Amino acid sequence: MPVSHPTVYEPLTEQGAIALAIRLGLFPEGTPLACREIGDGNLNLVFRVVDQQTKKGIIIKQALPYAKVVGESWPLTLKRSVIESNALRTFASYVPQYVPKVYYSDESLAITVMEDLSHLQIARKGLIEGKTYPLLSQHIGEFIAKTLFYTSDFGMNQQEKKQLAQSFVNPELCKITEDLVFTDPFFDHETNNFEDELRNDVKALWDDDKLHLEVAKLKHKFLTEGDALIHGDLHTGSIFASDEETKIIDPEFAFYGPFGFDIGQFFANLLLNALSRPEQQQEPLFAHIDKTWNVFVSVFSDLWHSHNVEPYAKTEGLLEEVLHYVFIDAIGFAGCEVIRRTIGLAHVADLDGIEDKEERLQAKRHALRLGRSLILQRETLSATEEIRSLFAQAALA
Ligand code: SR1
Ligand code: MG
Numbered sequence: 192m193p194v195s196h197p198t199v200y201e202p203l204t205e206q207g208a209i210a211l212a213i214r215l216g217l218f219p220e221g222t223p224l225a226c227r228e229i230g231d232g233n234l235n236l237v238f239r240v241v242d243q244q245t246k247k248g249i250i251i252k253q254a255l256p257y258a259k260v261v262g263e264s265w266p267l268t269l270k271r272s273v274i275e276s277n278a279l280r281t282f283a284s285y286v287p288q289y290v291p292k293v294y295y296s297d298e299s300l301a302i303t304v305m306e307d308l309s310h311l312q313i314a315r316k317g318l319i320e321g322k323t324y325p326l327l328s329q330h331i332g333e334f335i336a337k338t339l340f341y342t343s344d345f346g347m348n349q350q351e352k353k354q355l356a357q358s359f360v361n362p363e364l365c366k367i368t369e370d371l372v373f374t375d376p377f378f379d380h381e382t383n384n385f386e387d388e389l390r391n392d393v394k395a396l397w398d399d400d401k402l403h404l405e406v407a408k409l410k411h412k413f414l415t416e417g418d419a420l421i422h423g424d425l426h427t428g429s430i431f432a433s434d435e436e437t438k439i440i441d442p443e444f445a446f447y448g449p450f451g452f453d454i455g456q457f458f459a460n461l462l463l464n465a466l467s468r469p470e471q472q473q474e475p476l477f478a479h480i481d482k483t484w485n486v487f488v489s490v491f492s493d494l495w496h497s498h499n500v501e502p503y504a505k506t507e508g509l510l511e512e513v514l515h516y517v518f519i520d521a522i523g524f525a526g527c528e529v530i531r532r533t534i535g536l537a538h539v540a541d542l543d544g545i546e547d548k549e550e551r552l553q554a555k556r557h558a559l560r561l562g563r564s565l566i567l568q569r570e571t572l573s574a575t576e577e578i579r580s581l582f583a584q585a586a587l588a
């Protein structure tokens with residue numbers, strides 16, 4: 192049966208993905224190809240097209256015009272596909288070792304064709320299985336430091352930065368974060384999703400004026416601070432890993448945002464995994480948080496001294512001031528992420544996968560108390576090592 196070659200948007204089928212791979216010349220003629228839709232995220236279709244003989248493949252990711260996690264009732268811009276491919280290309284210009292290669296992208300079809308990373312595992316899945324990924328924090332710390340520095344007013348021409356920021360204006364995807372991370376979980380909103388047994392704990396958050404004020408400040412930073420090109424959704428499901436390699440995927444939420452946001456989301460998702468583990472297996476997660484921060488500070492500071500374009504860079508105290516607010520913001524953003532992944536629309540398998548109901552509820556209560564402490568106590572912390580004691584205190588009812 193002849194397969195048509197669409198040039199206007201329509202969702203791909205597995206056969207359509209094979210036809211596209213052939214049309215793009217990504218495989219030699221006559222290659223026996225197989226394809227499977229493997230997307231398990233909240234938003235997109237992901238096709239893996241494989242040469243059945245060599246087992247080498249490519250990934251074709253296609254945005255759907257709605258949020259898959261909710262359905263067609265939640266329309267969503269296809270432009271996120273261009274944001275994603277452009278973000279991957281921008282990140283690749285600074286840290287090619289940490290992102291998949293982009294082979295092709297097409298705005299009208301909302302597709303990005305990229306390197307197949309199936310030899311790696313989604314970090315969230317591996318962490319749930321108890322893996323520790325020894326190089327994860329070294330790599331993520333370096334990825335964040337370099338991408339933030341080089342796309343900021345410290346690391347690039349300040350006029351070009353404004354142009355680049357314009358090309359990453361991403362209002363619809365930012366709105367998802369503004370609502371799902373910073374707003375809905377803190378109010379009685381229909382998108383929230385939690386067990387009935389947690390209602391009293393959740394209601395306490397909804398009635399907590401002190402907490403609301405701090406979350407409002409963090410949300411305001413997310414709304415207004417355009418420090419650098421951030422990934423915008425750097426949870427452990429956006430990371431492929433092995434013991435040797437790390438690749439960051441899915442930057443469809445990328446935009447010019449606050450320095451601390453990606454660090455905070457990454458910390459939060461390590462903490463969500465720690466919450467799902469027995470106490471004696473939690474330390475590697477805390478160690479990853481420490482190392483991510485230490486690597487970030489070291490790489491960002493080296494670049495600051497060697498590649499800074501801002502005349503005030505040598506002014507005593509400026510770097511320390513920037514690092515101080517990145518740290519405090521990251522801890523606060525982490526708190527919001529921990530809370531929203533527990534009671535908001537988009538949960539994480541780390542917590543939802545705890546089979547025993549009582550244990551699961553206990554872990555979720557612990558998460559809510561931890562998220563609240565991270566937000567309220569962020570300005571009292573001076574080092575990531577102190578997160579361990581916040582975590583321990585939050586375990587006590
Ligand atoms: C409707 S999208 C829900 C969540 O999935 C994405 O990965 C983001 O984290 C978003 O908040
Ligand atoms: Mg994603």
